[in-house]
Amino acid sequence: MIKPDDNDFTSSRLSRSVRAALAMDSEVPEGGAMCVTANQKPFALFKVGGKVYCLDNTCTHLGGPLCQGRLQGTIIQCPWHGSRFDVTSGNVVGPPARKPVRAYPVAVEGGKIVVELP
Ligand code: FES
Secondary structure, eight states, rough: OOOOOGGSSOSSSSSSSSEEEEEEGGGOOOTTTEEEEEEEEEEEEETTTTEEEEEEOTTTTTOGGGGGGGTEEEEEEEEOOOOOEEEETTEEESOOOOOOOOOEEEEEETTTEEEOOO
């Protein structure tokens, strides 16, 4: 379990992004999702084929929580009205959403899921 104090939200010198440990790799089930919060923002973590992906947890249609949707392969379906997004890119693959959700670079370091946040 990652505690809020484990993260350092100060900006890196090389970019304006911050690296935050959002969860332990072992906490996200294969083929499943996990809802997390960092810097008071909700994110959705997904694991497909042993690889972890991170998206904004807010559907671009009307704000549904993507981490509570159904994951089939790399496609997450919003639980509210069924929009579908590719978790590897955030791109829309099924309506009614039209805009992609933001995707963030993920690395697993020492068993922790580290995400680069803006
Ligand atoms: S809020 Fe996600 S499809 Fe409508």
